[in-house]
Amino acid sequence: MFKSVVIFIGPPGVGKGTQASLLADAFSIPKFATGDLLREALKNNTPLGIEAKTYMDSGKLVPDQLVLDLIKGKIAKIPNGIGFILDGFPRTLHQAEGLDVILSSLCHNVGLAIEFSMDEEERIVRLTGRRLCPNCQRTYHILFAPPKKDSLCDYCSVELVQRADDNEDVIRKRSVIYWETTKPLLEYYRQKNILMKVDASSSIENVFSRIKQIFSELN
Numbered sequence: 001m002f003k004s005v006v007i008f009i010g011p012p013g014v015g016k017g018t019q020a021s022l023l024a025d026a027f028s029i030p031k032f033a034t035g036d037l038l039r040e041a042l043k044n045n046t047p048l049g050i051e052a053k054t055y056m057d058s059g060k061l062v063p064d065q066l067v068l069d070l071i072k073g074k075i076a077k078i079p080n081g082i083g084f085i086l087d088g089f090p091r092t093l094h095q096a097e098g099l100d101v102i103l104s105s106l107c108h109n110v111g112l113a114i115e116f117s118m119d120e121e122e123r124i125v126r127l128t129g130r131r132l133c134p135n136c137q138r139t140y141h142i143l144f145a146p147p148k149k150d151s152l153c154d155y156c157s158v159e160l161v162q163r164a165d166d167n168e169d170v171i172r173k174r175s176v177i178y179w180e181t182t183k184p185l186l187e188y189y190r191q192k193n194i195l196m197k198v199d200a201s202s203s204i205e206n207v208f209s210r211i212k213q214i215f216s217e218l219n
């Protein structure tokens, strides 16, 4: 049984979400991604969800404290002695420090931070090749998972589209910001001696084996 909190760190396109799902299933532990928590709070119209909506509607970032409160609500329901995965949170040093305060108040602690590393050019190829069916939301990749017929959804025959976020200029600009905020975060966990780096450019199976290996060495 895995008892502590695991943090997944990495930019979009490195496959963190896929690995978080695999790991959560393999060890029967919960996983949380802040995007999912926000969507859930909005859908259920919780007080935090309503507050988050006011920021999102005015195009502002949801403040760290609100996200931390959302996570706190989830963690409070997890029995002590059971670990969980945070996928893509914290993103900044400030959030990491806030998270530690919450965790210690609930008798949890971060036991492992995994950095998903990938060559930047490879990550761009992965992201810019993604296509989406606007009708059924199925996803494709022009190199790795192409549709049967040129640029048409296999199921709906609708023309596939590219998300605005998957544009190369957008990715490169965000990457600069990502590294500015992530370097201090990585340093924070490195100093605590709990940072492990995983080569995310390998296959899903290989990356997962590596993560399981790290886990078995911890327990």
Ligand SMILES: [Zn+2]
Pocket (backbone or CB within 6 Å): 133, 134, 135, 136, 137, 138, 153, 154, 155, 156, 157, 158
């Ligand atoms: Zn479709």
